[in-house]
Amino acid sequence: MRYFEVAPAKASWRWSGQYKAEHRWSLPGVDCPRCGPWAGMSAYPSVSLVGEVARMLEQARPTTTLEEYGRLAASVAPLLTASQPLTPGCSFGPLVGTAQGEFGPVTAWPSWELILREDALVALREAGAHDVLAVPVELRAQETLPTLYLVETRPLGQVHRGSTRTTGGPCGECGHPGEFEVAQDWALNQAALPSADVFRVEGTAVTVVSERFVAAVSRLGGSDVEYREVPSTPFRNLSM
Numbered sequence: 001m002r003y004f005e006v007a008p009a010k011a012s013w014r015w016s017g018q019y020k021a022e023h024r025w026s027l028p029g030v031d032c033p034r035c036g037p038w039a040g041m042s043a044y045p046s047v048s049l050v051g052e053v054a055r056m057l058e059q060a061r062p063t064t065t066l067e068e069y070g071r072l073a074a075s076v077a078p079l080l081t082a083s084q085p086l087t088p089g090c091s092f093g094p095l096v097g098t099a100q101g102e103f104g105p106v107t108a109w110p111s112w113e114l115i116l117r118e119d120a121l122v123a124l125r126e127a128g129a130h131d132v133l134a135v136p137v138e139l140r141a142q143e144t145l146p147t148l149y150l151v152e153t154r155p156l157g158q159v160h161r162g163s164t165r166t167t168g169g170p171c172g173e174c175g176h177p178g179e180f181e182v183a184q185d186w187a188l189n190q191a192a193l194p195s196a197d198v199f200r201v202e203g204t205a206v207t208v209v210s211e212r213f214v215a216a217v218s219r220l221g222g223s224d225v226e227y228r229e230v231p232s233t234p235f236r237n238l239s240m
């Protein structure tokens with residue numbers, strides 16, 4: 001199976017669809033005494049919160065103390081699976097907001113949010129795509145919108161260690177994984193390829209899809225996205 005990084009198209013766009021939205025709930029980032037304030041980009045739209053925890057995470061604050069973050073994270077952790085690691089700033093629930101214009105089969109603007117039109121989701125299911133977990137967005141619009149879905153991209157893929165260089169280890173206080181640099185022509189770690197046809201690359205905001213994904217959605221016509229093939233062996237070694 002071949003894999004492709006998804007990015008917004010650089011050339012002129014054929015679709016006018018835009019949205020302004022946030023996830024219904026999110027954890028604050030942390031203000032770590034060692035690393036300073038930071039928040040990750042993880043989002044799990046399939047996770048719904050109720051009761052006291054929902055109320056606490058509805059009004060997202062940018063950052064909080066390690067102690068309060070720990071308390072809030074502990075109240076969400078039982079709702080998550082092993083493939084949904086929790087990081088500061090993690091969001092949950094559907095995208096809620098407003099939209100306008102016409103949407104193509106696939107939208108990736110911003111690049112870390114992958115939106116599918118309903119016919120694209122149906123095409124993926126018919127093509128036998130694995131683990132495409134998609135949650136309807138809740139966007140208000142003047143015109144009638146097709147049903148749109150946000151894909152939950154779990155961090156199931158890894159950058160090949162030959163195309164990354166880590167500067168500084170993980171933080172013992174807040175769990176920050178440490179800064180790492182990824183080569184422009186980075187490769188996937190073939191030894192840890194997931195079976196899913198869409199996933200995020202661990203430690204990054206990069207979305208990767210399989211050739212089965214690209215073939216199924218491309219049959220519906222053009223989208224304003226670009227697919228760059230990601231090899232599973234690095235072209236050159238960055239770690240030396």
Ligand SMILES: [Zn+2]
Nearest residue numbers: 032035171174
């Ligand atoms: Zn830290």
